[in-house]
Amino acid sequence: MLELNGITKRFPGVLALDDVQFQLKPGEIHVLFGENGAGKSTLVNVMVGNHRPEKGSYKIDGKNMLGLSPAVARKNGVSAVFQEFSLAPSLTVLDNIWLGRELTKFGRIDRKRMRALAQAKLAEMRTNLPLDAITSTLSRAQKQQTEIVKALLQHARYIIFDEPTASLADVEVQNVLRIIKELRDQGVGVVYISHRMREIRELAERVTVLRNGKYVGTIEQDEIEEDRLVSMMTGRSMIELFPNVRHMPGKEVLSISNLATESGGVRDVSLEVRAGEIVGLAGLVGCGKGRVGRACFGLESVVEGNIFLKGVPVSPRSPSQMLKSGVCYFPSDRGAEGLCLNRPISENITMSDLDAPKTGKWGLIDLNRERERAQRAAERLKLSTDNMGTRVEMLSGGNKQKILLARALLRNFDLFIFDEPTVGVDIGAKAEIYQLMRDLTEAGAAILVISSDLEEVVHISHRIYSIHEGQVVADLREGAKTEERVLASFFGKQPDTETQEIAQ
Structure with a gap:
């Protein structure tokens, strides 16, 4: 069993997780549910060794895992398919699938075996991916499929899927759900993060709900009802x-x-x-x-x-x-094309309106006016932040999307x-x-x-x-x-x- 208890994690000015617990059994699909910003991604990053919590215990098969690195997590059978892709855009699909885990033969990379194993896994998934294509040329759905293949080839005993169907049409979603069910039947423990109620009803054996970084509760399969989940997630009725x-x-x-x-x-x-x-x-x-x-x-x-x-x-x-x-256009890939992740919220909201007299004049930006305009737009979209100077990369996916959409309100x-x-x-x-x-x-x-x-x-x-x-x-x-x-x-x-x- 993968088990976390009393997990607490802080970032500058933010208590991301506060005394959170979560358990995952082998051969179980356990849904992690909550609003954007509830702490789901932070908890996942603790599971895979990207973040070290200040308090709490983390055990795999009874062994203490606190302080582990991503490499140690992989060795202990924990892998993740993240919503924000971790692919090298200039490499091929095949190279990305095996990046950091390349197979060797006589001291040289065994590309023939790597290709054969990747093709076999793709056939098992009933998915076609151009293994020699440069990753930057792929569609978002193909990048998602690349991430899934990469995780499956790590022979993980616990796999975390963070919104794996978010970029897929309904027809392709069924293929992903089939793969996840087959993993469960093979004894793999699956942490599944999704906001799609149909998928939760179809897959979940248990659902754990987080709200504002706190553990709300865990319910069993026969207790899963849409109204109840939304009430637990938001603190209000459906x-x-x-x-x-x-x-x-x-x-x-x-x-x-x-x-x-x-x-x-x-x-x-x-x-x-x-x-x-x-x-x-x-x-x-x-x-x-x-x-x-x-x-x-x-x-x-x-x-x-x-x-x-x-x-x-x-x-x-x-x-x-x-x-x-x-014409105002909002791209599908907010991370790659819509936002400057290392810049503050205010700059990201106003960047399409810098030539407007309300933001500045004579080619100069009035920073106070810029922040005020960004603040008004953010408040209208109920953006969850108190500091317009926060870098966008620190925010949840939902808040990033709201920042993108806030530009619609400026002109x-x-x-x-x-x-x-x-x-x-x-x-x-x-x-x-x-x-x-x-x-x-x-x-x-x-x-x-x-x-x-x-x-x-x-x-x-x-x-x-x-x-x-x-x-x-x-x-x-x-x-x-x-x-x-x-x-x-x-x-x-x-x-x-x-x-x-x-x-x-």
């Missing part, structure tokens, strides 16, 4: 996750016709988004939907087709140009493009993000939501375009946008006759 957003379509804000990108990921996409509505762009990971948003913001080169903003043709060349044109935008807006955030933060979308929409903005979360895109959108292999295969309106029909379109199937009549 909230309405998806708000009712009035559909008040006005003038056309974004129009795309026959769009194709230089990368080839988008081949023929046409769509429109009007003021006062939320339009979903759905599809499997890798279908090209994310590249549509990037093309609209000047991050992908366009080779064919036209993009119109309020009826005026534009040729997106840079994010700066599109910001000035009234007037006509169009908001959200790419995977709720990846890795808890239920409370999701509700707040959806409330922000509702407020922006009802204030007259146009919103394009790009999402692999089937439930999210169906419930938050007024209309849905489904993408398959870089092309729009369905345009589903109210009454036609059911989860079953959207999912069917992911594989290129056209809507049935009844759906087409409703859509028209």
Whole structure:
């Protein structure tokens, strides 16, 4: 058994864990549940040797583990798949899988054996990964799969999965859940962190809940109820996750016709988004939907087709140009593309608005005014921090996402493009993000939501375009946008006759 008792961990100005306990048995899936900032990631980092707590005991098979290093944790059978990837971007997939554990033969790296073992594990997972591809070229889902393969090849007895399905479409999620169940059946103890209730109900044998760094309680499988878990997690009753957003379509804000990108990921996409509505762009990971948003913001080169903003043709060349044109884009990978992790909260919130008179003048930034504006935006999104000078890397995933979204409140935008807006955030933060979308929409903005979360895109959108292999295969309106029909379109199937009549 892996067992932690009375774990206390402090960071400068923060009590991250306060007398926390957790136990994991071999052959058990134990869910660790709580809001972003509850202490889950800190506890996981204690388990794998990244953090040393000030108080408490940590034992594996009865042996004291306090003060262990990541290498010692691995030797004792503890491995983790983190939400924030630990991959070297310039190395190949194969090199990342074996990094620090390379196999040797006669004093030389045995790449042939490393490749054979990796291919065998991928086949077991029923997953295709290009082993020779440079990791920086992979999609987020492929990077997640690389992390999982790396953990499985360490022959761990205890594996921690931190939001392993956050970047995956529902179809791919089932493959990950199957792998986790097979690990459990092989006697591996699994710590599973997720905010998806369906996954918790399907997997969990026990659930331990943390709130504000404190241990709230552990419940058994037959006690798992959504209302109870949310109440334990937040200290309040179950909230309405998806708000009712009035559909008040006005003038056309974004129009795309026959769009194709230089990368080839988008081949023929046409769509429109009007003021006062939320339009979903759905599809499997890798279908090209994310590249549509990037093309609209000047991050992908366009080779064919036209993009119109309020009826005026534009040729997106840079994010700066599109910001000035009234377009706000939130990337799916907040760590790599959305935030400067080593800079303070205030700078990250205001970085898209430094040319505005309210932030500075004559090319100089008024630091007091910058902090005040950032503070107001942070308070509106209920950002959990008292110090705007805190480096972003110190915050939870949900708070990082709120910092990214706070930029939407600093200047007037006509169009908001959200790419995977709720990846890795808890239920409370999701509700707040959806409330922000509702407020922006009802204030007259146009919103394009790009999402692999089937439930999210169906419930938050007024209309849905489904993408398959870089092309729009369905345009589903109210009454036609059911989860079953959207999912069917992911594989290129056209809507049935009844759906087409409703859509028209």
